[in-house]
Amino acid sequence: MNMREEIEAAAARYPDQRSAIMPALLIAQKEHGHLPGPVLEEVADILNVERIWVYELATFYTLFHTEPVGMFHLQLCDNVSCMLRGSEDLLRHLEAVLGIKKGGSTPDGLFTLSTVECLGACEVAPVMQVGDDYHGDLDIARINALLDRLRAAAGQTTGADLTAATPPGE
Amino acid sequence: MFEPVLLRNVGVPDGHLLATYRAGGGYQALAKALHEHTPDEIIDLVKNSNLRGRGGAGFPTGMKWSFVPKKAAKPKYLCCNADEGEPGTFKDRIIMERDPHQLVEGMAISAYAIGAETAYVYIRGEYTLAIRRLERAIAEAEAEGYLGKRILGSDFSFVVHIHCGAGAYICGEETAMLDSLEGKRAQPRLKPPFPAVEGLYASPTVINNVETLACVPHIVMRGPNWFRGIGPDKSPGPKLYCVSGQVRKPGLYELPMGIPLRELVEDHAGGPPPGRKIKAVIPGGVSAPLIPALGLDVGMDFDSLAAAGSMLGSAGVIVIDDSTCIVKVATRIIEFFHHESCGKCTPCREGLNWVVKVLRRVETGQGAPGDLEQLKALCNGIFGNTFCALGDGAAMGLRAALAHFEDEFVAHIEEQRCPFNEKHAGRELLGSYG
Amino acid sequence: MVSVTINGQRLDVEAGSTVLQAAERLGIEIPTFCYLKRLPALASCRMCLVEIEGQRRLQPSCATAIIDGMVVRTNTPLIDETRSSMLDMLLANHPLDCPICDKGGECELQDMVMAYGPRESRFRDAKRVFHSKDIRLSPVIIMNVNRCIQCQRCVRMCEEVVGAVALGTVEKGMDTAVTGFEGSLASCDQCGNCVEVCPVGALMSFPYRYKARPWDLAETDTVCPHCGTGCQLTVGARKGEFMRVHSKWEHGVNRETLCVRGRFGLDFVESRDRIKRPMIRRNGALVPVSWDEAGNYLRERLSGVESKAMGGLASPRLPNEMLYQFQKLMRTVFRTNNIDCSSRWSTPFDALGPLVAGFYTRAPLEELIGNDCVLVVGGNVTDENPVTEYLLRDGARRRQTGLLMLSARPSRLDADARAVLRVRPGSEAASLAAVVAGLVAAAGQASLADVFADLGAATDGPAVTPEDGGAHRLAVALMEGKSVTVLVSADLLRSPEARATLQQLNNLLQLLRALGKGPAMQFLFDRANQLGAWDMGVLPAVLPGMRPVVDVAARTTLERAWGAEIPSEPGADFEVMLELCDSGQVGALYIVGSDPLMAYPDREFVKRALGAAELLIVQDSFLTDTAGLADVVLPAAGYGEESGTLTNNEGRAQNVRKFREPAFEARGNLVIFDFVATLRDQVLRPSTQGEIFDEIARLIPSHQGLSQDQLGPDGAFTMAGPPPPAGEFFGPPPTPTAADGLTLITGNCLFHNGYISERSEILNTVADDPYVEMSARDATQLGLSDGDEVVVRSAQGELTAKLKVNRHFPGGLVFVPENYKTLRLNSLMRRREYPCPVEVERAQATFEIATAAGPGL
């Protein structure tokens, strides 16, 4: 299915096209990596909804990115449970080894580093989400190993094959 | 030893597959409900069980269902609240990842009871594994006729759709969830009208938490009296407790409602790390006011915790030990609420911004005399005046921290530094399961 | 009824009333920000919290419905503290740049802090740095995000009232900002209602920016000159210089709303295109002269043409008093009934008269929209009467009014309609006949035996069947409605089929009346005083009060009152006047405030005809194309330079007021009429506006008993005349010829509706370039895409403009807005042919021709 078909299929689940903006944005972001203006316009056109509605949602929800993000988006939880188990130190470590501040991206476009609110996996805090996958019980050694794996995966593949390279936590 | 009910399949290999679920008696409750009970009887069963919502507010589920008008020109909807954004909470994720059919069956029975033919599961977008597993469970259930047209030969038809959230805590608030489902910015709606009368697409809608719905098949199979026999009569049933933070064995525990918090934290979760003492516990996600160590004998149920000035909320139990600065915890909590405020109402949007500024100053040793009074005044301006409970949760949490640990705040201001800073620096990571 | 006690005062109110409404009735003030009467309660600002006995928390009074026996307090220490606390929080991050804020002096936040706020803020942290620069959202709207207090009035206004859905809210929490798609409002209506309802200086009018302080402005309450909706507004001027417009909130059909033309399009009064001095034609050229010279010249020329026919055309934008005086001048001084008031169509009064007399409902539109069903026939109400459209949308969305649309041109309102019947242009009459047939079928013949017999006889058996799905749906919806309103676009009057259309409307309304639906009817005019012009008798066949010229009694009454004779035969309409000109029979043609050379079909013909009039007198404030052909040009006061009354579509007579003196050497229209009468050695009595109003109130039944002082801030309703004897049904409409090519229709666009909008600098800035609109299907078939330069060609002529593909357009339809001067659309049109068959194709790129020709030169 191409993007339009996928969006239309999603829209069929709702009695009102406007409801499909969120799923459509998730689909579009998968396709384009992020959601620049023309993509938002395309989504609005496909669903035949107001453009401003699409823009509103693309900016309200934190999982949508109107600006480009790196191939690997490192989303480190720094909410209370993770904080209590050392996520601050991990953040400092990540900033140091990647040479960027939180919110920034590495110049090679490989990594974007963010902190996020509770990921809902506090039993394995501290936790970081990368792409679709959760990585829990993190410490500095595990972070280093993870970064190595991601770099290696990036060397072998293009962004499009990423899911194949890093199998989801099944 | 308490025999797990909701987590029965969680440890089982392939517990998420239909075959496993069926082998353990899965979908018999649905068959029983459809063949032996009218919808009203199901509502009565649930009413008699005294099941109260596990999403946070503890509203009696059967009563909520009975508000749905019997005759309505519009279609009715069931919405499953799987947004699980409350920090410290992960129970719904585990149900959906490890035993999704339990939820599907619970939804089918609940929809039958209220007369809904469509359900949306609003599940937070980060939960990719749970989403995939639930999708698969829905597909399996459809293929086997547990969902779809004329289920199990009855007149009841029912479909379940998944709607993925995209990262906004407020979507867990039920009316904001409805707006989000309708493709709007997720902001709470005015009540009345209540969703049961005018909810999704202005149609009668019931919103229930994942765990709440997962209880339903068991109530149908084992009867309301069994359910009421577990824990306090007014707040009964098996309950999932999410324990995290500074304990040796963080994890998800299924135990009766009402077990003492101390037992949960010290016996089941192994207590604080070696050499540390418990300083405080947040019993129900960060919206719940913290309880200082002295108060740990409280029962973990809606009424006992409310009486103790806190709440069961989502049962996200976060343990804080004596190496940790309460000002820092309070600041982080308010930062969370500030970040997640939808921006609709003045006190929450503006008030929390102000609170964060003051707290950050105090925490970093730049507090000034009068700051604590200012914080208390801001709590007064926020609490009770916000549009939804988000702002209240923030204000209550801060009030509790100020009430129980005022000395720590005062010390920050007087010493113009965080007294815990050295301790923080020397602290080692706790590592995995204790 | 339920009872409530507020601060000890008891009151009975309608069930469903809110605490805030009840308090207002008791005169108890409760502060609010997010509340706007017109909108559903949002209850987000929390300013209006009150104590309700038995409730644990304070409740928002704007959204709390009264329950019988409720006890409310609005004046406790807790409430004082809470209000103060809300304001303190709002101020914490508010920039407090009041000295340079346009809103200073009329800011709700300022006022509220004075009344309820803390005297001193305890906030001592850094204010948030949010957007350091103001954001220019559109040519007319600029946003200072830092000042926004998130009441969301603007966004709700834009979506729920205006229906534009251009503004929205991005981000969340403290980062929340009101803006347009990607930070721009380029494609919005530019109505500025968002600016109007903004309580603080967040959304601002760019043209008014930094121009004045509110206390420096002289403010005048008046009426918008742009369309027949007749919105009330307030003009702010400084020393006679126009500064801004804002709405009057509590008054008029529009309350706080206006459209782009009303809010931003009044700067035309400052247009440089004014006629500064009188001019006469000398040696082929117009030369400026003094009034005396012009008078001498005119006296001489008039005496030379006395034996020939006379004619007069006046604009239906002029106030009643001027129009009344004009027809009096024509009838008694020029002794002719050759009078008309439209430069774009000729009104078939035989069909119009009974309709207006029998059905025109002079009542608030708001009431009419309260009917179960509102059928809108013809036109595009969104573009023609935007504020009327807001009310219709509100009716559909909040009052469950069933909107039914029957038109060739799609409009934004279609989205809110219960049924839409898209008709082929020119076949409105046939479609109405189909609706009538459908209604008869739905009603069942038995219950309607009499009506049906008449109708049957008239139509000679139903010639049209309701098989057409749309007509059937409309009929069923009308049948279901307990009460029905029909709103008719004046657009339909321009067609050669106007007579048939009006007849079918008449049939429909009679049938609805017979079915007990008490039908109400109003026209949707695009000229501010069209109904007034008819009432004033600026028509060839009727006298003031819409009484036929041939009605001896009516004529005698007026003759006696005026002390002069009135010709007894109906006169020529403008169409016929032009023909008379063309055949050399017209001595003098007197045109006031109208530009037929721009607007009347067949520009070449109009030019020839006007040129053939022996003496062309043009009285206007602007130098129009028509004025360019005149022998004498008389500079008249423009809008805002003389006072009078306008009658809007509702039949509401309202004061339009002067806010400055006539510019340059212009004189008031009444003064000029006097001047002209004197040249013919006659006097017009009375001659001042107030006295004329009184005469109108004495002589014209619709105005009986009105006095100008009593018009009040909401105006006053004129009255319907006595209903005519039960009408007959009219025969079937001509069968529309099925056109297989493209047909061109025209009309107003949002930003332009005539020669005054064309002279507004701001409207010209916000308006799109001249364009041609057609369906996506036709465009694809012709290999054209949006934005292409295209040529539209008719049998008569051609024009070139940019293509706008409109996906709501039906196939076969081409629309070109009529008021772009540069397009000269009327050169494409032929008289008595509308809609107009055309071809459309891509314009040859001119540079190709140039280069092809290039090397040889």
Ligand SMILES: Cc1cc2nc3c(=O)[nH]c(=O)nc-3n(C[C@H](O)[C@H](O)[C@H](O)COP(=O)(O)O)c2cc1C
């Ligand atoms: C700010 C806020 C966040 C909430 N988040 C959640 C949530 O993530 N999951 C949930 O089930 N309920 C959440 N709730 C509670 C819901 O509003 C609602 O009460 C619940 O879904 C009802 O289901 P139940 O009756 O089964 O508990 C939240 C409430 C508030 C005020």
Ligand code: SF4
């Ligand atoms: S209190 Fe906040 S969230 Fe609620 S309506 Fe007001 S601004 Fe919006």
Ligand code: FES
């Ligand atoms: S606090 Fe980090 S996963 Fe919950």
